[in-house]
Amino acid sequence: MLYSKMYLTTLKEIPQDAEVPSHQLMVRSGMIKKISAGVYTWLPLGLRVLDKIRTIIRDELHKKDCNELMLPILLPAKPWKQTGRWEEYGQEMFKLQDRSNREFCLGPTHEEIVTETVKNTVRSYRDLPQFVYQIQTKFRDEPRPRFGVIRCKEFIMKDLYSFHADEECLHKGYAAISEAYHAIFRRCGLTFFPVDADNGTIGGSFSHEYVSESSVGETEFVICDSCGYSATIEVAPSKAPETESSESLLGLEEVSTPNVKTIEEVSSFFHVSPDKILKTVLYKDENNQHYLVVVRGSDEVNETKLKRIVKKDLVLCTQSTLPTGYLGPIQPTSFPIIADTYAIQIKNGICGAMKEDKHLKNVSYDRDWTADTIGDIRSLCNGDPCPRCKKPIAVKHGMEIGHTFVLNDRYTKPLETVFTDPSGATKTVLMGCYGIGVTRLVAAIIEQYHDDKxxxxxxxxxxxxxxxxxxxxxxxxxxxxxxxxxxxxxxxxxxxxxxxxxxxxxxxxxxxxxxxxxxxxxxxxxxxxxxxxxxxxxxxxxxxxxxxxxxxxxxxxxxxxxxxxxxxxxxxxx
RNA sequence: CGGAGAGUGGCGCAGUUUGGUAGCGCGCGUGGUUUGGGACCACGAGGUCGAAGGUUCAAAUCCUUUCUCUCCGACCA
Missing domain, CATH: 3.40.50.800 (Anticodon-binding domain)
Known part of the structure; x- marks a missing residue:
């Protein structure tokens, strides 16, 4: 191919709106061009890379007897309403109506539609298992598209769905697809990690995320070099060791601390390390019920874990009548207190006195405060003991490039997808789903494969x-x-x-x-x-x-x- | 949705404070000289200064409204 005949223009300067290396390089090298926030044209050079990746994906999936098909993008509302996701998916779904006001959406994912497709065409256990996939454009109305092609309103995904007669077969299929995923990412040259993940709104029993290591990634995960344990930060459990400190309790003191509000300020004022401070954060639920959430000053509240424990949607409370900067879990308070397992072990700690310009010194659990709920609500930190083998764990950043789910009957049940088993009984088909962000993969590769030139x-x-x-x-x-x-x-x-x-x-x-x-x-x-x-x-x-x-x-x-x-x-x- | 910043030829930017009718570098076109690490000379094309409204003799510049984009957060297979 002659360069002079190719539709390719490079840019000498870094485009003003591109922040991360992969985005800058993709624009500068003439792979993509932005049309609107989160919407890109793939130019010939970029398309060539995309095609290479699609070929690798097809090749590896065909080795596992997967069948390529193409589902529509314009999807009727009905099956979405049957599974409850018409509402659940919320604002992220592009919804539209045809001329006679029938409701549709632009496919953000295809569990419902593939199930509709399979329904009544798979009739007997003899027809199972089945693996079908497509490489298709998805639409999601992201609140904030970001980082070029990494987080878009329109993107290409490879989505694979498997259908099974029983759980054993489903797990066998899941394992086979994991193998294919390893091969695909390896062939793309990526350094990646499969990690235990939260299954989010997609539902089902368990899932794994495939994360490509990168500083620009939005996924935080932990990894243990000793035993190989890995999980996203939302899932990795943290539990304080059950060792009682022999420290003797000192008397509670109130200290005047004007303008000492942040953990750093408190830490240097009292000359104590942040893990002796009770960080108290105010959250509220949709009924405006407030909660005091307590972790060590050195820890971060993990909101996914917190929500799981409270079983409610909580948001950080930024405005209140309480003395922000001087909060503490000190009774009497009308708010439920939720404390982390590490926080309640602090003896002779520091916390806000619940009044302006005052902190309390030598605060200890039981004697000075108690929690209504104690649980794991902090994120693991670098060097924390591995949940499995207790050796120090590492926290890393990465980009989600693939995600696999065991769905069981989450979709097949509401959509009444059944088959006849060997005994003649009617049973619900079991399902797994497996995604790869194909366009994002291009960016992930560039993040790992670039230099200053x-x-x-x-x-x-x-x-x-x-x-x-x-x-x-x-x-x-x-x-x-x-x-x-x-x-x-x-x-x-x-x-x-x-x-x-x-x-x-x-x-x-x-x-x-x-x-x-x-x-x-x-x-x-x-x-x-x-x-x-x-x-x-x-x-x-x-x-x-x-x-x-x-x-x-x-x-x-x-x-x-x-x-x-x-x-x-x-x-x-x- | 909360916070911050930015919209001026294709790209990167100056000009806005203090109103006087738009400029620089790169790129692009033509001609010439060059030819192993983003060459040089000459000439040239290209902008209703994001949009709408207002103030004024006069608006890129001041005022109002609005749209778009980026970043941090919230959100998120």
Whole structure:
């Protein structure tokens, strides 16, 4: 492919509205163009990467006997109402009506529709299990689209659904898809972690999130190097060890502390570490009932855990008549107190006195305060004991690239999807669902594969395998030479981009670095001696190679790379 | 939805405080000189300054309303 014929424009400067590296590089390298917040055009270069990923996904799923189909995007309201998600999904769903006011939505996910599809076509246990998937555009009215293609209103997802006669078969299917997921992410070159996850509104019994490690990710998770335990921060349990401190109780004191409000301020005022402070946060539910939530000053309230314990939707209370900055779980108070297991172990601690400019010193549980509910409401921190093996755990950030769920009959029951078992009895079909954010995956790869000059594509997903830079494109012999290398490489199944633009060499080098094609060949002044220059995008290695050998040299390196990327271990959990 | 910031040729920005009818760099076009790390010279095209309304002899600039975008938070397979 000739660069001069390609619809591709690069940008020298960083677009003002792009914050994270992958977003900046995708825009600068001409992969995507923003049309509106969270809505992007995929330009030819970006589409090539997307297609590579789709091919990898199809390939691995077909190995597990999955069938590709295509569900509609315009979805009738009825099945959504039957499962309760027409309301439950809320504002995130794009809803619309046709000319006769029939209700529809733009598919945010497809559990209901695939179940409608399968219903009555799968009739007997002999028809099960079944695995069907699609690679389809999804629509979600995100409150805040972000980070380019990472969080969009419109995005491409691979969604797979499995249908089973019994639980054993469902779990076997789930395991098979996990294998496929490992293979897919590995082939994309990603370092990733499968972690225990919260199943959210999608329902069902358990689920795993696949997280690609990255600083821009919105998922926080923990991982234990010793035993391999991993879970999202919402799920990973935290429990204080049941050891009684031998510290003797000191007398309660009220201390005047004007303008000492934050944990840091309190900590330095009293010369104590934050884990001796009772952090008291005010929450309220939808009925305006307030709650005092107590954790150690060194801990963060984990709202997902909190909501799970209270079994109510709570929001942080930012305005109240209480003396913010001087809150404490001190009786008498009319609010229920919810305390973390670590917080109640604090002896001789510090807390707000529930009046302006005053703190209490030497506060201890039982003697000075009690909680109405004690439970796990804090997030695990770096170095905390692993919930499984008690060795220190690590907290990491990442991007959710896939999510799998065991759904059981969450959808098949309300949608009355049944089959006949061997004894002739009618039973409800069991179901699993498995998603991969395909467009997000492109960003995840770039987050892990870039340097200060641009993208550094892994060979498996690169838009082109090889770029040939012709420094003197007006010389038709040089173009001919490039064409012959291209031909030879294409015979091996590789894609080649020839930069034949009549521009100064510097521009070509810079663009090549930005676009990030892994193997680059420079045709320049060495050509009359029959020599070309080879450059590797990743390690910046440069060497001269005889023109006659270059194609086979690149072929060898690519073969090796593609082989390696399929076989190396990319998670710490295997 | 709460908080913060930004909208000026394709891209990045200055000009707004103190109103006088729009400028710089890159890119783009033509011609020429260059040709191994974003070259140089000359000429040229391209903007109702996000939109609407108002104040004024005069508005990118002041006032009002509104739209869009970005970031932090809330929210979220």
């Amino acid at each position: 641009g993208i550094v594509w892994p060979a498996s997903v690169t838009p082109f395998h090889v770029e040939i830079m012709v420094l003197n494109p007006t010389d038709t012999d040089h173009i001919q030479c490039a064409r012959s290398i291209e031909q030879e490489l294409e015979k091996q199944g590789y894609e080649v981009l020839i930069d034949d633009r009549d521009l100064s060499p510097g521009i070509k080098f810079k663009d090549a670095e930005l676009i990030g094609i892994p193997h680059q060949i420079v045709l320049g002044r060495g050509l009359k001696e029959g020599v070309v220059e080879y450059q590797n995008r990743q390690d910046r290695e440069k060497k001269n190679i005889p023109f006659d050998d270059i194609a086979s040299y690149v072929n060898e390196r690519l073969k090796e790379e593609l082989h390696d990327i399929c076989n190396r271990s990319n998670t710490g959990l295997q």
